[in-house]
Amino acid sequence: MPPGLALGRHRVVGGAARDGRVEMSQEVDFDVIVVGGGVAGAVCAYRLAEAGHEVVLIERGAEPGSKNLSGGVFYCRVMEQVFPGFVDEAPVERRVTRNVLSFLNASSHVNIDYWDARLAEPVNAVTVLRARLDAWLASRCEAAGVMVMPGVRVDELIVEGEQCVGVRAGDDELRAHVVVEADGVNSFLAQNAGIRAKEPPKHLAVGVKSVIGLPRTVIEDRFHVIGSDGVAYAFVGDCTQAVAGGGFLYTNLESVSVGVVLRLDDLATKGLTASDVHDHFLAHPAVAPLIDGGELLEYGCHLTIEDGPTMVAHDLTRPGLVLIGDAAGFTLNTGLTIRGMDLAAGSAIAAADAIGAALAAGDYSQQAMDAYPAALAATFVGADMKTYARAPAFLEVPRMYRDYGLLLADVFHGIYDLDLTPRRHLLGTATRAFKGSGLKLRHVVRDGWAAVRAL
Amino acid sequence: MKVVIVYTWARDGANAAVRADGTVDWRGAKMTAGEDDPAALAVAKRLAEDTGGTVVGLTIGDGDASWVLARGVGEAFSVTDVPPYADNAATARVIAAAVERIGAVDVVVMGDSKQDPGVAPAVAGHLGWTALAGLDSASAVDGRVAAVRRSATEQQTISAAPPLVLGVAAEADVDTKPGMKELLAARKRPLTTWPMGDLVDPGDDVRSTGTRKPDVVAATLFDGDPATSAAQLVAALRADGVL
Ligand SMILES: Cc1cc2nc3c(=O)[nH]c(=O)nc-3n(C[C@H](O)[C@H](O)[C@H](O)COP(=O)(O)OP(=O)(O)OC[C@H]3O[C@@H](n4cnc5c(N)ncnc54)[C@H](O)[C@@H]3O)c2cc1C
Numbered sequence: 001m002p003p004g005l006a007l008g009r010h011r012v013v014g015g016a017a018r019d020g021r022v023e024m025s026q027e028v029d030f031d032v033i034v035v036g037g038g039v040a041g042a043v044c045a046y047r048l049a050e051a052g053h054e055v056v057l058i059e060r061g062a063e064p065g066s067k068n069l070s071g072g073v074f075y076c077r078v079m080e081q082v083f084p085g086f087v088d089e090a091p092v093e094r095r096v097t098r099n100v101l102s103f104l105n106a107s108s109h110v111n112i113d114y115w116d117a118r119l120a121e122p123v124n125a126v127t128v129l130r131a132r133l134d135a136w137l138a139s140r141c142e143a144a145g146v147m148v149m150p151g152v153r154v155d156e157l158i159v160e161g162e163q164c165v166g167v168r169a170g171d172d173e174l175r176a177h178v179v180v181e182a183d184g185v186n187s188f189l190a191q192n193a194g195i196r197a198k199e200p201p202k203h204l205a206v207g208v209k210s211v212i213g214l215p216r217t218v219i220e221d222r223f224h225v226i227g228s229d230g231v232a233y234a235f236v237g238d239c240t241q242a243v244a245g246g247g248f249l250y251t252n253l254e255s256v257s258v259g260v261v262l263r264l265d266d267l268a269t270k271g272l273t274a275s276d277v278h279d280h281f282l283a284h285p286a287v288a289p290l291i292d293g294g295e296l297l298e299y300g301c302h303l304t305i306e307d308g309p310t311m312v313a314h315d316l317t318r319p320g321l322v323l324i325g326d327a328a329g330f331t332l333n334t335g336l337t338i339r340g341m342d343l344a345a346g347s348a349i350a351a352a353d354a355i356g357a358a359l360a361a362g363d364y365s366q367q368a369m370d371a372y373p374a375a376l377a378a379t380f381v382g383a384d385m386k387t388y389a390r391a392p393a394f395l396e397v398p399r400m401y402r403d404y405g406l407l408l409a410d411v412f413h414g415i416y417d418l419d420l421t422p423r424r425h426l427l428g429t430a431t432r433a434f435k436g437s438g439l440k441l442r443h444v445v446r447d448g449w450a451a452v453r454a455l
Numbered sequence: 456m457k458v459v460i461v462y463t464w465a466r467d468g469a470n471a472a473v474r475a476d477g478t479v480d481w482r483g484a485k486m487t488a489g490e491d492d493p494a495a496l497a498v499a500k501r502l503a504e505d506t507g508g509t510v511v512g513l514t515i516g517d518g519d520a521s522w523v524l525a526r527g528v529g530e531a532f533s534v535t536d537v538p539p540y541a542d543n544a545a546t547a548r549v550i551a552a553a554v555e556r557i558g559a560v561d562v563v564v565m566g567d568s569k570q571d572p573g574v575a576p577a578v579a580g581h582l583g584w585t586a587l588a589g590l591d592s593a594s595a596v597d598g599r600v601a602a603v604r605r606s607a608t609e610q611q612t613i614s615a616a617p618p619l620v621l622g623v624a625a626e627a628d629v630d631t632k633p634g635m636k637e638l639l640a641a642r643k644r645p646l647t648t649w650p651m652g653d654l655v656d657p658g659d660d661v662r663s664t665g666t667r668k669p670d671v672v673a674a675t676l677f678d679g680d681p682a683t684s685a686a687q688l689v690a691a692l693r694a695d696g697v698l
Binding site: 029058062063132147149151152169170171172173174295297 | 482
């Protein structure tokens with residue numbers, strides 16, 4: 001370090017111990033260090049800086065967003081709490097007013113196509129490209145006084161006794177009253193600190209995705225959307241070649257995000273590679289025409305959480321430390337939607353408020369940090385994690401990925417294929433298709449009941 | 456000597472894609488530190504060190520202005536609203552105007568970008584100074600600059616008196632990433648920003664009248680055991696009348 005180097009503001013904490021708590025007599029560089037410049041980290045840093053605290057946001061990517069697989073559907077109502085007017089000000093792509101659930105078979109598909117003008121009033125979900133969104137969030141953080149520090153990978157937490165007091169990167173240390181871990185699904189920091197164990201493959205899924213450029217007018221024509229409206233498809237069935245998981249396709253302004261999410265253990269069992277399944281999906285006759293003539297802009301893969309409800313069962317706090325977003329396990333995969341960004345933001349808000357209170361009281365004990373999970377339980381994040389606790393088990397049912405799609409297609413085939421044989425009533429057609437499917441009635445009843453309870 | 460290091464003044468070609476019609480799509484890529492910037496910075500520091508002088512940084516456009524401040528340079532200037540010009544001379548005009556505004560500069564050092572090879576010489580042209588490009592290293596000897604240029608067969612040392620513009624080409628990727636403390640310190644160092652309108656009117660950027668992709672040259676790969684591949688190659692060369 002060069003001589004005479006002026007560091008960040010130094011402040012001496014503590015002095016007299018209150019309530020027998022250990023107070024540290026250590027200089028801090030910041031009130032709060034946030035590790036990870038994704039949605040969770042940026043929202044938390046912004047909210048704390050807005051409240052007047054000194055915050056550094058450390059991101060390993062050369063720029064916030066540069067490491068993040070490009071987005072998806074953001075159920076963004078929660079962002080209004082932090083950034084009023086979010087939908088109009090943030091670089092969002094399209095407002096999702098149409099949702100298509102597609103049961104895909106090798107040579108047929110049945111779609112449930114749901115459009116509703118109410119989904120735009122107020123806007124409920126938007127498509128985003130993370131490179132743009134994260135960069136915007138970082139610029140808002142900077143404007144609020146956060147020191148955004150890109151290009152730095154944090155190597156470990158500094159823990160003294162039980163207390164987390166800072167982070168280490170290379171030879172450098174930074175100290176703070178509270179460290180926020182928002183470093184995503186892998187969170188090596190949490191693993192190294194012994195908070196999280198290495199997740200079993202069953203809790204994780206791999207996402208492979210392409211962003212395919214298409215002219216705006218082509219998107220409007222192909223997907224029947226006008227202006228800034230957009231559509232989100234969720235696919236089950238042949239899109240994953242019977243691997244547990246699903247396919248997705250979202251419209252951006254001038255591109256389409258399309259790919260698959262595959263449960264890691266099942267992928268290994270079936271002996272397939274994620275990129276082959278992705279390619280198979282994009283070449284499927286139901287998907288290929290939607291992206292025909294497009295130009296591949298981006299291709300990447302990323303881990304995501306399959307069983308968030310089980311993952312978040314570990315601790316979310318330690319003295320001087322809180323975990324938010326994917327680092328804590330806040331992702332819900334219901335089969336119909338993948339939600340992670342909204343839960344990242346929700347957990348970030350709850351954490352920022354708890355940390356704000358801790359800073360005001362000068363108390364960074366376990367008890368003070370635990371105000372965060374307590375507050376979180378009362379929000380939509382806590383509630384939804386509970387509600388969907390059964391979804392991962394439901395999604396394990398192998399029939400989801402093959403049989404039901406075929407059955408549906410057979411029912412519709414019976415209705416529409418007028419092959420000059422006498423027609424049956426719908427019930428007869430359905431019964432016949434069901435009998436031919438090899439499915440057992442008790443399985444269907446059980447799966448139906450499980451679906452009703454899980455989703 | 457007062458040395459100006461010009462940095463993050465161009466976009467990274469790796470962030471661009473060439474469309475089917477030959478036009479280049481930059482996808483909103485920002486200006487970034489080029490692969491030659493660290494080598495140029497090392498030369499600038501060396502010249503200042505040799506002469507007990509100073510280095511100041513100069514950048515243009517939307518890149519990270521603190522790049523040089525986190526790497527030991529004490530002060531920097533930034534012309535903020537410069538678009539990425541297609542015309543090297545336009546980029547150079549802005550840089551030259553900023554160098555003049557900084558004032559009393561002896562040497563300008565910048566990376567010898569492969570994508571924008573004209574900028575360094577054009578800066579010298581605008582300033583009316585001597586340009587030395589393709590340099591490997593440089594030091595100061597008796598108030599003059601001893602600049603070293605290497606080719607495959609020889610090493611050339613050129614002695615020239617300031618004012619000079621030096622273009623430095625990196626031999627290897629030599630950037631060392633600054634640590635957190637350096638990044639914090641960089642925040643405290645003075646950065647002066649100027650809107651381009653205060654300095655210069657760069658004129659119109661060049662306009663492209665057409666693009667196309669270069670023709671694809673067909674290639675044949677003989678792949679297999681060496682003896683068979685060699686025989687196939689010879690046969691193909693015979694068939695083409697080369698042998
Ligand atoms: C294929 C796929 C599709 C998805 N689709 C959707 C969707 O449609 N809707 C939705 O809401 N969610 C979706 N998700 C989930 C969503 O992406 C995540 O839940 C969300 O990004 C979590 O945000 P986060 O801020 O917690 O973590 P991240 O966005 O992962 O951000 C973590 C950040 O921390 C940085 N970092 C990591 N380690 C370090 C370190 N040691 N030092 C410094 N920085 C570090 C990373 O570079 C990264 O920028 C999808 C995920 C995948 C993989």
